[in-house]
Amino acid sequence: MGQIKKIHDMLVSGQITCTELTQKYLDAIENSNKELNAYITVTPEVALAQAKAVDEKLARGEEIGMLEGIPMTLKDNISTKGILTTCASKILTGYKPIYDATVYELLQKEGVVMLGKTNMDEFAMGSSCETSYYGGAKNPHSLDHVAGGSSGGVATAVGANIAVYGLGSDTGGSIRQPASFCGIVGLKPTYGAVSRYGLIAYASSFDQIGPITHDVEDAAIVFDAIAKYDERDSTSQGSEPALPTLYDDIKGKKIGIAHEYLDGVREDVKQAVLDAAKAYEDMGAEIVYFDLPELKFALPCYYILAMAEASSNLGRYDGIRYGYKAEHYNGTHDMICRTRSEGFGKEVQRRILMGTYVLSAGYYDAYYKKAVNLRGAIVDAFDCAFEKCDAILAPTAPVTAFKNGYLFGEETDQIEQYLSDICTVPVNAAGLPGVSVPCGVDSEGLPIGMQLIGKKFDEKTILNLAYKYEQAENKYIETKWGVKL
Amino acid sequence: MKYELVAGFETHVELQTKTKIFCSCTTAFGGDPNTHCCPVCIGLPGTLPKLNERVVEYAIMAGLATNCEIAEIAKMDRKNYCYPDLPKAYQISQYDKPLCEHGYIELSNGRKIRILRIHIEEDAGKLIHNHGDTYVDYNRGGVPLIEIVTEPDFRSVDEAKEYVEKLQQIMRCIGVSDCRMQEGSMRCDVNISVRPEGSEKLGTRTEIKNMNSITNIVKAMEYEFERQVDLIESGGEVVQETLRYDDASGTTSSMRSKEDAHDYRYFREPDLVTIAVPRERVEEIQARLPELPEKKLRRYVEEYDIPEKDAAQLTKYRSISEFFDKASEGLKAPKTASNFIIGQIFRRLVTEADKEAFDISTSAEQLNELCKLLESGKLKNNLAKTALEKMLDSGKPVTDFVSESDMAGLDDATLTEYCNNAIAAMSAAVADYKSGKEKALMAVLGNVMKQSRGRADAASVTAKLKELIGK
Numbered sequence: 001m002g003q004i005k006k007i008h009d010m011l012v013s014g015q016i017t018c019t020e021l022t023q024k025y026l027d028a029i030e031n032s033n034k035e036l037n038a039y040i041t042v043t044p045e046v047a048l049a050q051a052k053a054v055d056e057k058l059a060r061g062e063e064i065g066m067l068e069g070i071p072m073t074l075k076d077n078i079s080t081k082g083i084l085t086t087c088a089s090k091i092l093t094g095y096k097p098i099y100d101a102t103v104y105e106l107l108q109k110e111g112v113v114m115l116g117k118t119n120m121d122e123f124a125m126g127s128s129c130e131t132s133y134y135g136g137a138k139n140p141h142s143l144d145h146v147a148g149g150s151s152g153g154v155a156t157a158v159g160a161n162i163a164v165y166g167l168g169s170d171t172g173g174s175i176r177q178p179a180s181f182c183g184i185v186g187l188k189p190t191y192g193a194v195s196r197y198g199l200i201a202y203a204s205s206f207d208q209i210g211p212i213t214h215d216v217e218d219a220a221i222v223f224d225a226i227a228k229y230d231e232r233d234s235t236s237q238g239s240e241p242a243l244p245t246l247y248d249d250i251k252g253k254k255i256g257i258a259h260e261y262l263d264g265v266r267e268d269v270k271q272a273v274l275d276a277a278k279a280y281e282d283m284g285a286e287i288v289y290f291d292l293p294e295l296k297f298a299l300p301c302y303y304i305l306a307m308a309e310a311s312s313n314l315g316r317y318d319g320i321r322y323g324y325k326a327e328h329y330n331g332t333h334d335m336i337c338r339t340r341s342e343g344f345g346k347e348v349q350r351r352i353l354m355g356t357y358v359l360s361a362g363y364y365d366a367y368y369k370k371a372v373n374l375r376g377a378i379v380d381a382f383d384c385a386f387e388k389c390d391a392i393l394a395p396t397a398p399v400t401a402f403k404n405g406y407l408f409g410e411e412t413d414q415i416e417q418y419l420s421d422i423c424t425v426p427v428n429a430a431g432l433p434g435v436s437v438p439c440g441v442d443s444e445g446l447p448i449g450m451q452l453i454g455k456k457f458d459e460k461t462i463l464n465l466a467y468k469y470e471q472a473e474n475k476y477i478e479t480k481w482g483v484k485l
Numbered sequence: 486m487k488y489e490l491v492a493g494f495e496t497h498v499e500l501q502t503k504t505k506i507f508c509s510c511t512t513a514f515g516g517d518p519n520t521h522c523c524p525v526c527i528g529l530p531g532t533l534p535k536l537n538e539r540v541v542e543y544a545i546m547a548g549l550a551t552n553c554e555i556a557e558i559a560k561m562d563r564k565n566y567c568y569p570d571l572p573k574a575y576q577i578s579q580y581d582k583p584l585c586e587h588g589y590i591e592l593s594n595g596r597k598i599r600i601l602r603i604h605i606e607e608d609a610g611k612l613i614h615n616h617g618d619t620y621v622d623y624n625r626g627g628v629p630l631i632e633i634v635t636e637p638d639f640r641s642v643d644e645a646k647e648y649v650e651k652l653q654q655i656m657r658c659i660g661v662s663d664c665r666m667q668e669g670s671m672r673c674d675v676n677i678s679v680r681p682e683g684s685e686k687l688g689t690r691t692e693i694k695n696m697n698s699i700t701n702i703v704k705a706m707e708y709e710f711e712r713q714v715d716l717i718e719s720g721g722e723v724v725q726e727t728l729r730y731d732d733a734s735g736t737t738s739s740m741r742s743k744e745d746a747h748d749y750r751y752f753r754e755p756d757l758v759t760i761a762v763p764r765e766r767v768e769e770i771q772a773r774l775p776e777l778p779e780k781k782l783r784r785y786v787e788e789y790d791i792p793e794k795d796a797a798q799l800t801k802y803r804s805i806s807e808f809f810d811k812a813s814e815g816l817k818a819p820k821t822a823s824n825f826i827i828g829q830i831f832r833r834l835v836t837e838a839d840k841e842a843f844d845i846s847t848s849a850e851q852l853n854e855l856c857k858l859l860e861s862g863k864l865k866n867n868l869a870k871t872a873l874e875k876m877l878d879s880g881k882p883v884t885d886f887v888s889e890s891d892m893a894g895l896d897d898a899t900l901t902e903y904c905n906n907a908i909a910a911m912s913a914a915v916a917d918y919k920s921g922k923e924k925a926l927m928a929v930l931g932n933v934m935k936q937s938r939g940r941a942d943a944a945s946v947t948a949k950l951k952e953l954i955g956k
Contacts, residue, residue: 077531079530095530097529097531099529197531198532200530204756233533233756234534234757234758235756235758315565315573315574321527321572
C-alpha cells in the first residue's frame with residue numbers, strides 16, 4: 001500500500017487525528033531542517049488550521065478525500081496567497097503573492113495540509129539545489145551529498161519524510177533528478193497536463209509542475225488531482241487519469257531502450273537500469289533496443305531555448321513593484337541595474353546573459369532559430385521511437401548524488417554541470433511525460449534512479465509500468481529522518 | 486531643387502473591447518491609478534496571459550475594413566524592453582505573423598496608401614511625474630491595441646491628414662475604436678524622408694513620435710520636411726533618429742539615435758498558443774461589417790444627391806450617419822433630413838466631441854416625422870424650421886408645436902385677402918414690380934407671410950400676387 005493510502009486509512013480509522021499528524025510533521029521539520037535545509041518557509045499556522053478543518057469534518061462523520069489531511073509541501077516557486085514565495089532568490093525577498101497558483105487551489109479543494117515552502121535552485125536554475133540564496137538542501141541519505149535540483153527541497157523533504165509528498169517543477173529534469181538522488185518517485189507530466197498558472201516561470205515552454213512522492217501510487221493519486229484543464233493557462237489541457245489503470249498487468253507491453261541514453265552513464269547506474277529491464281522481461285514485457293541519435297541535440301537545444309525564455313521571464317524583477325530593491329542608486333535605470341546585479345545570484349545572471357545573447361540581432365538565427373528547429377527534430381524522433389514501443393526506459397541521471405560543492409568546485413567546469421542533465425532534458429524538449437523511480441543503490445549507499453518516458457498525455461502507461469516495477473523490485477531505502485508512522 | 490516628401494505611418498489604435506487583451510480587467514479610460522488592474526496585467530510572477538477572442542475579432546474587422554488579407558495562422562511574440570511602465574519587461578505583440586497584411590486605403594485623389602500590416606498587442610501603463618517623484622499607473626497596461634503600418638506611400642502632408650481622418654472614420658464606423666487622439670486612443674508615429682523630385686531612391690528617414698492631434702501631425706510633418714530640405718540644401722545629411730514633436734515650440738528634437746535603437750529580441754510568446762482563423766470566421770465577420778464610410782459617402786452623394794461636403798460630415802462619425810439613416814428612412818428626398826442635420830442641428834453641436842457624441846433631445850424618428858410632413862406639403866419650410874428648434878429644445882415631437890390649422894395651410898379666400906392687404910399696404914413695391922423690378926415682389930411676399938404667421942406657401946403666394954397685380 002502506498003504512503004498516502006496508509007495515512008488516509010489511519011485518519012479515517014481514527015488512529016491519529018489530522019492535527020496530531022500535522023504536528024508530528026511540524027516537529028520533525030523543526031528537528032531536522034537545520035541540517036537538511038529542505039524548507040525555506042514553514043507555515044505551521046496554515047497547516048494546523050487546515051488540519052483542524054479536516055478533523056472537524058471527520059468528527060462530523062463526513063467522508064474525506066484521499067489527499068485530505070495529508071501533510072505536504074510546495075516548491076518555493078509555486079505562488080501561495082499571503083505566504084512568502086521566494087524562488088530561493090534574494091530578489092524576491094519578502095514577496096508574498098496576492099493569489100494562489102492553480103495547483104494549490106486544486107489541492108485546497110482536496111483539503112490539503114500545507115507544511116511550508118521548500119528549497120530549490122534559484123529560479124530553478126541548477127542541478128544540485130546549491131544555487132539557492134538560502135544554501136542547498138542536503139541529501140537525506142548523506143549530508144555530504146546534495147539533494148539534486150532544482151526541486152531539491154521537495155525531494156529532501158519527501159525523502160526524509162518531513163512531508164508526505166510535494167509538488168516540484170521540472171524544466172530540464174528538476175523533478176526527476178532530485179527524486180532519483182533522494183531515492184523517491186518524481187513525475188514530470190506532459191507539457192500542458194498540469195496548469196502552470198502561478199508557477200513562477202523559468203522557461204515557459206518547458207516548465208511543468210509535477211508530484212514528488214514516496215511511491216508510485218502516491219504519484220498517481222497526486223497527478224490525478226492536479227492534471228486538470230485550466231482556462232487561465234492557454235497551454236493547459238489536463239490529462240487522462242492514471243489511477244484506473246495503475247494496477248493493470250503489463251504483459252506484452254513494449255519497453256524501448258535507446259543506446260544513446262546509456263552513453264557516458266556510470267557503470268553501476270547503467271547496470272541498475274539494465275537489471276530493471278530484465279525485471280520487466282520477467283514480468284512479461286518486451287524490451288526493444290534502438291538508436292535515437294537526435295538525443296545528442298537535446299542538451300544544447302534545451303539550454304539555448306530555456307536561457308532565451310529565462311532572459312525574458314526574469315526581466316520583470318526590477319525592484320519597482322515587489323521584492324528586493326537596491327538601497328543606494330542614482331535614478332531609475334541605475335536602480336534597476338543595481339537591484340538585478342545585487343538580487344540575482346551568479347548562475348541566474350549567467351543564464352540571463354546567455355539567453356539575451358542568443359536572442360540578440362545577428363545571433364538569433366545561429367542560436368535561437370536553430371535550436372527551435374532542433375527541437376522539432378527531437379519531437380519527431382520521439383514520435384518515431386514510440387511507434388516501436390509503449391515507453392522508453394533510461395537512467396534518470398548519469399550518476400548518483402554529487403558531493404556538496406562538487407558542481408561549483410574549481411576543477412568542475414560549467415559544461416559539466418549542464419551535462420548532468422543529459423538524461424532528463426530530452427523529455428522536456430519534446431514535452432513528454434517522464435517518471436523517475438528508485439532502481440538501486442551505489443557503493444556509498446546513495447540511491448540510483450531510472451526513468452520511464454511516455455507518449456504525450458500517456459502518464460497512465462508509465463505510471464502503470466513504474467508501479468509494477470516497484471511492486472516487484474521495491475528499491476526504496478528508509479532514512480533515519482522524519483516521521484515514523 | 487524641388488524636393489518631394491516621402492512618409493509612412495505607424496498608427497496605434499486602442500480597441501474598444503470591454504476587457505483587456507489578456508485578462509478580464511476593464512478597459513475604461515481614467516479611473517483612480519492602479520484600480521483597473523489584476524495579477525495578470527501587472528505581470529506578477531507566475532501569471533499567464535489569456536487571449537481575449539474579441540481582440541482578434543476587432544482586429545480582423547479593422548483588417549477587412551482596410552482591404553487586408555487575414556492570416557489563417559497567426560501567433561503572438563514577445564518584444565523585450567525594460568521600462569517601468571511595462572511590468573513584465575516585454576510587450577506581447579506580433580512580429581512575423583501579424584493577423585492582417587497587404588491592405589490599402591484609397592484617398593480622394595485616387596492614390597492608394599498601402600497597408601503593410603495590422604497586428605494586435607498590449608498597451609503599456611503610464612508614468613506620472615509629480616514634484617520630482619515618478620509614479621506608475623498600470624490602468625492602461627494590457628488595453629488592446631492594433632498597430633496599423635503603412636508603406637512609405639505618402640507624398641504630401643495633405644495626403645497624410647486625409648489618411649488619418651479616413652482611418653478614424655473607418656475605425657469608428659466599424660465600432661472598434663473611438664480613435665480619440667487627445668485621450669491617446671489613437672496615436673501616430675510618422676516616418677519621414679525627402680528626395681529630389683523625380684528621384685526613385687528613398688532618403689534617410691527620421692521618425693516622429695508623440696503627436697496627439699491631426700493639427701500637430703500636420704505641423705510636425707511640415708516642420709520636419711522643411712528641416713530635412715534645409716539640411717540637405719546646406720550640404721548636411723539627415724541622420725536616422727527618433728524625434729519628439731514639441732507642441733509648444735512647434736519643432737522636433739532628438740529622442741534617440743540609430744545607435745541607441747532597441748534590440749527587442751523578439752521571440753515567440755510561449756505562454757500563448759497559435760491563433761487559427763478559419764475562413765468561415767472571416768466570412769462571418771465580413772458579413773456583419775457595417776457599410777464603410779467611403780461607400781456610405783458615395784451612396785449619399787450619388788443616390789441621395791447630397792453635396793459631397795455634407796455627405797462627408799454625415800459620415801464622419803457613426804453616431805451621425807446612423808441618425809441620418811434612420812431620419813431619412815422612407816423620404817423621397819433624404820437630403821431634407823441632411824439639411825436639417827447639417828444646418829440646424831450642427832449649430833447646437835459646436836465641438837468635434839459634441840458632434841461625435843451627437844447627444845440631442847430629438848430622436849431620428851421625430852426628425853423623420855418632421856421631414857415627412859414637409860415632403861407631403863402639409864408643413865411649410867419656415868414653419869418646419871421653427872418647429873425643429875422647439876423640438877430640439879424640448880425633446881417633444883413635431884405635432885406638439887404645429888396645429889391642425891398650421892398643417893392645413895390657407896384656404897384660397899384667406900390667401901386672396903392677405904394678398905390684397907399687402908398690395909394695398911405696399912404700393913411702392915408693387916409699382917416697382919410693375920416697372921420690371923422682379924425682386925420687388927419679394928417685399929410684398931414677405932408682408933403676406935407675416936400676416937399668415939408662416940402658414941402660407943411661398944410659391945402659391947407668389948402665384949396669387951402675380952395674378953392679382955397683373956389684373
